[in-house]
Amino acid sequence: MYYAVIFTSTRTEVEAGYTEMAIKMVELAKAQPGYIGMESARSEIGITVSYWESLEAIKNWKANMEHLEAQEKGRTTWYKNYKVRIAKVEREYEF
Secondary structure, eight states: OEEEEEEEEEEOSOOTTHHHHHHHHHHHHHTSTTEEEEEEEESSSEEEEEEESOHHHHHHHHHOHHHHHHHHHIIIIIEEEEEEEEEEEOOOOOO
16 A cells, blocks of 8 residues: 555646756655655646655655745746645556
8 A cells, every 4th residue: 555646737838947846856756755656747737646655755745845845836837726636545456
């Protein structure tokens, strides 16, 4: 069992600094205790799912100072709207 943080978003037209910040946040998340992995896709909406060992690891990631700065910039500049969902993954399989 582990957890998934599902982040869906609609972007503004502002591109300045977004790609650099996104790359930085991926690298920072990878260094966080409890991080398992991440998947992402974007077309009309963006979907990023990050996987974590525990709710505590998710809470610590949300409270990371650099991540807090990125969240604020997202709200004020890069996103028209977003939604965050946290789900418990009880089973997985793949082909």
